[in-house]
Amino acid sequence: EVQLLESGGGLVQPGGSLRLSCVASGFTFSNYAMGWVRQAPGKGLEWVSIVYPSGDRTAYADAVKGRFMISRDNSKYTLYLQMSSLRAEDTAVYYCAKDLVLRTTSALFDHWGQGILVTVSS
Amino acid sequence: EIVLTQSPATLSLSPGERATLSCRASQSVSTFLAWYQQKPGQAPRLLIYDASNRATGIPARFSGSGSGTDFTLTISSLEPEDFAIYYCQQRSSWPPLTFGGGTKVEIK
Numbered sequence: 001e002v003q004l005l006e007s008g009g010g011l012v013q014p015g016g017s018l019r020l021s022c023v024a025s026g027f028t029f030s031n032y033a034m035g036w037v038r039q040a041p042g043k044g045l046e047w048v049s050i051v052y053p054s055g056d057r058t059a060y061a062d063a064v065k066g067r068f069m070i071s072r073d074n075s076k077y078t079l080y081l082q083m084s085s086l087r088a089e090d091t092a093v094y095y096c097a098k099d100l101v102l103r104t105t106s107a108l109f110d111h112w113g114q115g116i117l118v119t120v121s122s
Numbered sequence: 123e124i125v126l127t128q129s130p131a132t133l134s135l136s137p138g139e140r141a142t143l144s145c146r147a148s149q150s151v152s153t154f155l156a157w158y159q160q161k162p163g164q165a166p167r168l169l170i171y172d173a174s175n176r177a178t179g180i181p182a183r184f185s186g187s188g189s190g191t192d193f194t195l196t197i198s199s200l201e202p203e204d205f206a207i208y209y210c211q212q213r214s215s216w217p218p219l220t221f222g223g224g225t226k227v228e229i230k
Contacts, residue, residue, distance in 0.1 A: 037166075045158070045166060045209055047219040059217040095165055100177075107213035108156055110177060112165035 002026040002111040004096050009116035016086050016120070022079040022096030022113055030054070030074035033105035036081050038092035039115070048094070049081065052105055064090075086120045093117050124148055124212050126222035134230040141197040143225045145210035150190045154214035157186055157195045160224075161206045169208075170195065197227075205229050 008020040022034070035050040049060045049070040058070050069082040079096050094116050097109035125148040135141055145155065153173035158166040168177040170186035173193060183198040197204055210222040 044224045045160075045211075045221040047211075047217075047221065050217075050219075061218045100168070100171065106171075107216055107219050108168060108171050108211075109166075110168045112167070115165055 002098060004098065004111060004113035006094065006096050006113045006116035009094065009118045011119045011121065012086055013122050014087060014120055017082070017084040018086065018118060020081040020083065020094055020096075020116060020118070022081075024077045024079065024098070027098070029072075029077040031102050033099035033101075033107075034072060034079045035097050035099065035107075035109060036070065036079075036094055037097055037109065037112075038090075038094045038118075040089075040092045043092075046092070050099075050105060050107065051079070053103055083118070086118075088120050091118060091120050123218055124151060124215055124220050126210050126212055126220055128208075128210060128222035128225045130225060131223070132226045132228060134228050135200055136230045137200050137202055139200050141195075141200055141204070141227055143195040143197075143208055143227070145188075145193040145195070145222050147191045147193075147212060147214075149215075151212040151214035153189050154212055155186075155188065155193045156211045156213065157184075158209045158211065158221075159204075159206050160209065166209065200227070 003025045036048040051070045067085045071080045096113045098111040100108040100110040127146045129144045157170040160166040174186045207224045
């Protein structure tokens, strides 16, 4: 059974930093692209970032480019999102998600974590 | 950036009725359009990808159609567990990946 478990969320002041982690199990992590999608309170889904299976290629939404960095440690089955220069508008539940397709990216997400809340406020 | 517009914002129906949800893209996405379901307090679930392909484990009452800029998600006969919010997502031209604003299917 595929499981994705996020951690590292919480309350942070504007301008601060936070690192989210997502530990995966139930599949061969190194074979799949992984992504982050966020959802502001009461709002819709917003794609944040994606990383290819080997970690050599990444992509970001303009809203987070230059402030967030996605990475992965395939030996630890763990996905990361390093967030810096945080703003109030980054407040959201952050989901990590597994790509549908093996060894490349389809940019479709077939398994999602339960989500972790990040609140940016003074 | 491709903008996806979903309509209606809210659909009020009774169990057993047919639901028809629309997603319109600001430019052609071919058939690279997916649908997700999200229930309160839960993560989204992939229902349909590439316009008409059901994801693993998705019941046959869910179907998708369309190409280019106009897409439809149809739930043939609503079950109690189908009342949720539905989002479309395009993967035709990215980054960025984009989602529609969602359609809430509520019990009438």
